[in-house]
Amino acid sequence: MDLRDIEIFLTLADELHFGRTAERLHVSPARVSQAISRQERRMGTTLFERTSRRVELTAVGARLRDDLRQGYELIQSGIAAASRSDERPEGTLRLAAMGVIGHELRPVIDAFTERHPGCAVERREFHFSDPFGALRDDESDVQVTWSPVREPDIVVGPRVLTEGRVLAVPAEHALAGEKAVSIEVLGDHTVLDLGPAVPGYWEEAMAPRRTPSGRPVLRGPVARTFHEVLTVVASGEAVTPLNAHVSRYYTHPGVVYVPILDVPDTEWVLVWLRERETPEIRAFVDAARELGSRAI
Structure with a gap:
């Protein structure tokens, strides 16, 4: 696998979308598809599951991504360092x-x-x-x-x-006593809105507008800071997915953090x-x- 094919594979593993991968690398979607197909033929296994609606890494693909990423980044770092050896950061x-x-x-x-x-x-x-x-x-x-x-x-x-990620829910909420939940439960509840300045794709990565089964997720109050998030959740007006570190760093009266099982790591x-x-x-x-x- 040459360096360009590794770059295509790692970018597709991040984007999980052939068109966005091609745009990011300034190549055609056909070039991306050909590179991935060539890699799969050489390895004799499937790296990505493709459907008309989504692209997902297989277990083998996920392991390959983790194995390749660090080496690729070190190569890029070495190339970059050599090209600017006369620059001194101060x-x-x-x-x-x-x-x-x-x-x-x-x-x-x-x-x-x-x-x-x-x-x-x-x-x-x-x-x-x-x-x-x-x-x-x-x-x-x-x-x-x-x-x-x-x-x-x-x-x-x-x-x-x-x-990982957690779901922030009011302390009296029906989910507050669960050991873990599925992201599918968002279809049953109102979820916080992150506001108009947030790009849709970026918000979607944290709080999807549809559940994996396709159910719409209702948006509720807007929160612009983390403390606003905690206040709104504690009031019972909404629930929201958050990154798991909040459960170690932040406690708030009336808010419980429940691990989410079936979402990719942030x-x-x-x-x-x-x-x-x-x-x-x-x-x-x-x-x-x-x-x-x-x-x-």
């Missing part, structure tokens, strides 16, 4: 994150500052209700956010964190504006690639 990097996810990046921050003593990291916070505003308004240089990210002006860097990635890439950003991304992704 200065302050503004790193934006949602809430406590910034704390989970401490190993990357430490590796970056130890390697580049002339650099410092300034931590910023952004809200999910405006996921890319801080970058575009030049309030941050790089940020960590959940994938997918499909913005033409934004570069998607390495995955740095993964975690993948947190580094992103930055294509037109404002700096030596500091590249050095931070290199440090993240070398450390690899970590489950939280």
Whole structure:
């Protein structure tokens, strides 16, 4: 498998859509399909299940994705480092994150500052209700956010964190006593709306508008900050899927977190504006690639 085929495979594994993969890599959908079919023939197995409605990784495909990703990122990091060996990062990097996810990046921050003593990291916070505003308004240089990210002006860097998901429900809710739930239960309840500034595909990745069986998911009140989310859920007006770290970091009277069984893990990635890439950003991304992704 050559490097381009690996790139096509990993991008399709992220996007799970042939058209979006082709657009992201600036190739034709036929080129993507041919590359995947060629890989499957060589391996004698199916890497993706395709239907008219969705594309999904098989178990073999998921294992191959995990095995290939780290090596591919190291290769890319090496190529990038060689091409800019004369650049020296010096200065302050503004790193934006949602809430406590910034704390989970401490190993990357430490590796970056130890390697580049002339650099410092300034931590910023952004809200999910405006996921890319801080970058575009030049309030941050790089940020960590959940994938997918499909913005033409934004570069998607390495995955740095993964975690499961939970459903936040009122303490008196019928689901509050369950050990775990299916994402299908969203079809029975009202779910929070993340607001008009949130791209539809990005919200869909966390809180789908249809259940796996096709039932519509009713949207309710709008919440623009995490504390608004907790307040609305505690009031009984809505439920909402959240990332699993909230159950360790946040308690709130009247809110219970129930694990969701049948959703993919959230993948947190580094992103930055294509037109404002700096030596500091590249050095931070290199440090993240070398450390690899970590489950939280």
